[in-house]
Amino acid sequence: MSTTISEYEYRGRRYVSLGTTAPGEPQTLHHVPDGRLLAAVLTDAGPEAVTALTEAADTLTVTAGDPELRPLPPLLPTTGPGTALVSGFLGTHKSKSAAIVAHGDQPPLPKWFFKGLGSWLRTPGQPLVVPAEPVWLIEEAEIVLVYVNDDEGTPHYAGYTFGNDLCDIGLHRIDPGYTPTGKLCDTAISPHLFLGEPPRAATGRVAIERDGATAWEGKFEIGSDSLYFTVEELTERLFSFPALRRPGLVNYVLTGADRSSFHDGFQLTDGDRMVIDVTSHGVALSNPVQYGGVAAAS
Incomplete structure (x- = not known):
């Protein structure tokens, strides 16, 4: 390894x-x-x-x-909140390929989303804060690619780690236009950076603990072999935009999840603990869900 x-x-x-x-x-x-x-x-x-x-x-x-x-968080700069960006892609896996469609002569393109600034990243043990009134939260075990831009804005691949792209899929189900809002939840990231090419496969289990007991658990399999788009296609699309090539910027790129508790009809709630065990790589993330912010005005 x-x-x-x-x-x-x-x-x-x-x-x-x-x-x-x-x-x-x-x-x-x-x-x-x-x-x-x-x-x-x-x-x-x-x-x-x-x-x-x-x-x-x-x-x-x-x-x-x-x-x-x-x-x-690995390689997170200390020079200011705008020096690192967390983003990712939706529907990247072959298991979700039914939602990947062409539009006329335009072939399917990776669907990018903004997740947050690097200062928003949380490490294992820290709570992941979500809005006060989420519709349906979803944990997502994902590979995170880390890139560092040099003084000319050229991205340099540093390595990969693992994260939990916690988000409100309920908003997406109401209207895909709400998806960017649903992504504005804290993101967990492992402090362990693997200095090698993105893995073809990474496997493990997710457990949701409630009141000290396991309320749900399931397996996941992620990695380049599971993707509909290649890693090169994802990153070439990402770095074709000048905004992502700012000199000195560190990019944390979430590459998508295959399954989650949502697919079994399970709903996360305030105080639940999400435990992502990437057994293939000896890495684990454990973070509680915390409802926060102010309830929307009636």
Whole structure:
């Protein structure tokens, strides 16, 4: 499997960790100054450039799961909220190909959506906040591709991780024009960045916990082999737009889900905990749903 790096904040300093460590086990942290990791990605030297940073860094050992160890979204810049963008594509999987249609002489195109700014990303354990009155929430286990634009605006692929594209599919069912609004829910992302090509397959299970018990669970299978569009088709479409090629921008690209609790008629509610276990890659995301905001005026 690809080299894996993770970023953390510990007692006011940023660190990089290699591989994945189970809670309770010793975890080595490498102090890499802010911005150095992004610069290493832009060299296109591959994982070797990243591991070279850790070899020369000061280290300390902590216990994985230490409450003072705060996981960070991979490669998220610290220079401002507008330096990273979270977006994705709808209906990408072959299992949903019935909804992918041509329009006259125009072949089917990937359907892009805006999800949020990078500062809106949440890591495992943090609540995912949704509007006060959602219609029908849906969790979606997805592969997230990470790209970093250089000073000229050219995107550099950094690697992939996993996320939960929580959204209100109920709005989409009322009217597809409401879909952008339904996407304005918090997004969970794993701190583990895999420094390799997008996986052909990633498999695992989702469990929805309610009042301490499992209320629903199901399997998922995602990856390039499951997609109707190729990864190249998705990203070529995405980066054909100048707005996505702003110099210095980091793009987190959600590539779609195959199934969710919605397809079994299950409805998420306030306080439910979503547990996404990507067993093929040893990665897990666990986040509670939190209703927030202000109820719409009557």
